[in-house]
Structures are given as structure tokens and as C-alpha cells.
Amino acid sequence: MSDTDWTLAARAHEPAFGDYIELLKPRVMRLVVFTAFVGMVCAPVAVHPVIGLASILCIAVGAGAAGALNMWQDWDIDAVMRRTAARPIPSGRVERGEALAIGLTLAAFAVVMLALFANPFAAGLLAFTIFFYAVVYSIWLKRATPQNIVIGGAAGAFPPMIGWAVATGGIAPESVLMFLLIFVWTPPHFWALALFRNDDYRRAGVPMLPVTAGDRVTRNHILAYSLVLAPIAIAPAFTAIGGPVYLAGAVVLDALLLVGAARLWRRDPDSASRDRFLAEKRFFGLSIVYLFLLFALLLAEAALGAAGLTPAGWPVLV
Amino acid sequence: MRPDSHEIFGRRRSRNIGLGLVLGAFVLLVFAVTMVKLSEGQSMQGFDHTLRPSLLPPAEE
CATH class of the missing domain: 1.10.357.140 (UbiA prenyltransferase)
Structure with missing residues (x-):
């Protein structure tokens, strides 16, 4: 050598x-x-x-x-x-x-x-x-x-x-809710990615939903999981870690998520390829911001609680 | 070109410095945690193959 x-x-x-x-x-x-x-x-x-x-x-x-x-x-x-x-x-x-x-x-x-x-x-x-x-x-x-x-x-x-x-x-129930939040958020987040990276996954032989079941089924799944995710995101508001600030933020974020998911559901491969999967990429980005902000809102509630600013009559169900 | 100025040495140096900093930070972290646990009054003793009365639970009246 x-x-x-x-x-x-x-x-x-x-x-x-x-x-x-x-x-x-x-x-x-x-x-x-x-x-x-x-x-x-x-x-x-x-x-x-x-x-x-x-x-x-x-x-x-x-x-x-x-x-x-x-x-x-x-x-x-x-x-x-x-x-x-x-x-x-x-x-x-x-x-x-x-x-x-x-x-x-x-x-x-x-x-x-x-x-x-x-x-x-x-x-x-x-x-x-x-x-x-x-x-x-x-x-x-x-x-x-x-x-x-x-x-x-x-x-x-x-x-x-x-x-x-x-x-x-x-x-505790609160920690299980935080688990559920990420658990149900993960599939629509990655399926949105898989929609515009479908060729990649197909070439690699990874059986992502768009590869095995097709575009339509994936869009249905994204909408269905988003509908399940929305109430789960609201639920922590009525536990010891939530409050009115979290509830207000979660309602707005849920609305944005559901509008995005409905927009994806109305589209098909033709309309998606015409604008190079713009809505799918936006939904993917939105889902990251959605999760980050939900946890940031929990952090804000913890800070408000530490400062003694939690409203006295707020309903805590769990 | 100096023999030790090759790109490979640069990469090796970055690895050595990085690992050194990580190990140094780990030592500081263990020291800090030890100080906190001691100051909070946690028992720092453990079983070491002989009966140690100080580790027994307090007898009930």
C-alpha cells in the first residue's frame, strides 16, 4: 500500500x-x-x-x-x-x-x-x-x-x-395525556411528509401508508387522526397542568390543524403535484409548530401557576 | 505543508477536543449533583457486604 x-x-x-x-x-x-x-x-x-x-x-x-x-x-x-x-x-x-x-x-x-x-x-x-x-x-x-x-x-x-x-x-393522568398528545400527533405529521416524499420511501422499500395504500387512503387517515387529536389536545386544559391560557391556545391551534387536514383531504395527487405538494409541506410545517406551541402553552401555565396567577374557579376534572 | 497540517489531523483534533470537553463537563455534572444530594441530606451510603446499622430503618416504638 x-x-x-x-x-x-x-x-x-x-x-x-x-x-x-x-x-x-x-x-x-x-x-x-x-x-x-x-x-x-x-x-x-x-x-x-x-x-x-x-x-x-x-x-x-x-x-x-x-x-x-x-x-x-x-x-x-x-x-x-x-x-x-x-x-x-x-x-x-x-x-x-x-x-x-x-x-x-x-x-x-x-x-x-x-x-x-x-x-x-x-x-x-x-x-x-x-x-x-x-x-x-x-x-x-x-x-x-x-x-x-x-x-x-x-x-x-x-x-x-x-x-x-x-x-x-x-x-399520572397528566403525563399520560402528554404521551397521548405526541402519540396521536405523530402519524398525521409523518404521513404528510410521506405524501411529498413518496418516491423516496417507494425506492427504499419502506411500507409507508402512501406506498402501500395510496394517496387517497393516506389523506383520509390524516384527517381522521387530526379529528382524534383535536380533543386530546384540549383535554389537558382541564387537568392540574392546564388552564385558560392553554385552552385558548389549544382551540386556535386545533382550528388551524383541522383546516389544514381538511385542505389535504380535498386534494388529490394531480392537484398536489401541480403546486409541488405545497399544502402537504405547509401541513407538515404546521404540525411541528402545533406540537411545539401546545407544550409551550403548558410551560406558560406552569409559569403562571408558580407566580400564583391561576384562576381560582378553573375546573380541574382529573 | 507541515506534516501535521493535513485535514485528517484537523478532524482528529476536533474529536479529541470534543471528547475532552464532554468528559470535563461530565465530571463537573457529577460533582454538582453530588453536592446537591449531600446538601439535601440524602444517604450516600450503600450496602457493602457487611451489616451497617446506619442503613437499617428506624425501629418502631
Whole structure:
């Protein structure tokens, strides 16, 4: 082997630190950190800021580990999809085995540290979440069924429950509602993406709903799930974590979501391709803002509660 | 061109610095959590293969 060959070989397997960070899916991690933080802050038990910071970091690292394991499993799918072809493994910057090792190590590390920093129950939930995303969703469901995103969505829905468990050491109706909110939000969010990335998923052989059941059925599903999601988003308003500010915001956001879903339902592949899936892309963007703002409203209610500004006669049903 | 100015060394350096910062931050985090837990009066003792009376629950009257 000449010096040049050695140099080329070394270049191919010499990842920068940022490549490893990318392996942890930092964009997904942001949503996980935010929802876990809201779950922790909304809980009725105060958490010391240092313990809270340490716990959120553990949850973030656990989510990152699950992301690395997902990239290890999905390297072949990622390589043929335009959206994911530049990820560290398909682009050749990180080896597959490295992703597996980093994923397993960080997963074990995050779970053990969360047990020590917070409590074993929160750590158990984190372990189950990582298992659910890496094994149940990535390895089992994703390539097997068009319901992949429906069941797999649970993995993304657990972080607020983990945040809540960090504070209380258990589960409550409020934390289950936060779980349900993300769980029912996930399918229409990803099906909107799948509508305008259908070619990608078809080429990769991933049985997303538009690939297996077609455009019409997917649009029906998006509308149906949005109709189910709307009352679930309202429900927290009448629990200990909600209030009038949350209710007002949730009603407006629900209206925007339902209008967007109805607009998608009225369209067909012809009208969608004429404006390059503009409405579908807008709905996808709206769904991200929708979830972010709902959790921001819960955070606002927690801040108002801490400042003693919660109205006295507000009905709390649970 | 200096031998250590190759792009590969730059990437390796970024990895070393990044890992160093992460480990340093982790040490600080464990220290901070330890201080908080001690100041909140939590027991820092654990079972270590011998009976330790200080870990037994208080006897009922």
C-alpha cells in the first residue's frame, strides 16, 4: 500500500467530532429535550435545577443513543433516500459498527446515570423508550407494516412522561395525556411528509401508508387522526397542568390543524403535484409548530401557576 | 505543508477536543449533583457486604 493509499484509507475513517454528534440526531433530540423539560416542570413536585439539568441531559443522551442505533439499523434505507443520504453512515464518514458501539454504550450510560441522578422508575422508562425506538420500531415495525409510524410513534411520546417521572417517580393522568398528545400527533405529521416524499420511501422499500395504500387512503387517515387529536389536545386544559391560557391556545391551534387536514383531504395527487405538494409541506410545517406551541402553552401555565396567577374557579376534572 | 497540517489531523483534533470537553463537563455534572444530594441530606451510603446499622430503618416504638 502506498502512502497515498494509506492517506485515502485514513481519510475515509477519520470522522470529526461533529459526525458523531450528527449520529445522535440533534434535531430530534431538541424536541425530546423540550417535551421532557415541559413534563418535568409541569409535575407537582419541584426538582432541584441541577438534578433537573442532569436528568434532561441523560434523557437527551438516551434519545441520541436511540438515534445512533436507528442509523445503524437503517443504513441501507438511508443510503437510497434523498432526505437521509448525507447522514454519517451512508456518506461514509462513520462506520456502521461505530454507530452500534456508540448507541449501545450511550444507551446504557444514560439509563444508569438517570437512575443515579433521578430515580430508577424514570430510568426504566428511558430504557424502555430506547428499546422501543431501536428494536420495536427500527428493527421490527418500520420495514414490516404501514402502521409502523402509528405504533412506533410511542417512542417519541415517552419523553414528557420520563420528565414527569424524574420529578414524581411515577405516572399520572397528566403525563399520560402528554404521551397521548405526541402519540396521536405523530402519524398525521409523518404521513404528510410521506405524501411529498413518496418516491423516496417507494425506492427504499419502506411500507409507508402512501406506498402501500395510496394517496387517497393516506389523506383520509390524516384527517381522521387530526379529528382524534383535536380533543386530546384540549383535554389537558382541564387537568392540574392546564388552564385558560392553554385552552385558548389549544382551540386556535386545533382550528388551524383541522383546516389544514381538511385542505389535504380535498386534494388529490394531480392537484398536489401541480403546486409541488405545497399544502402537504405547509401541513407538515404546521404540525411541528402545533406540537411545539401546545407544550409551550403548558410551560406558560406552569409559569403562571408558580407566580400564583391561576384562576381560582378553573375546573380541574382529573 | 507541515506534516501535521493535513485535514485528517484537523478532524482528529476536533474529536479529541470534543471528547475532552464532554468528559470535563461530565465530571463537573457529577460533582454538582453530588453536592446537591449531600446538601439535601440524602444517604450516600450503600450496602457493602457487611451489616451497617446506619442503613437499617428506624425501629418502631
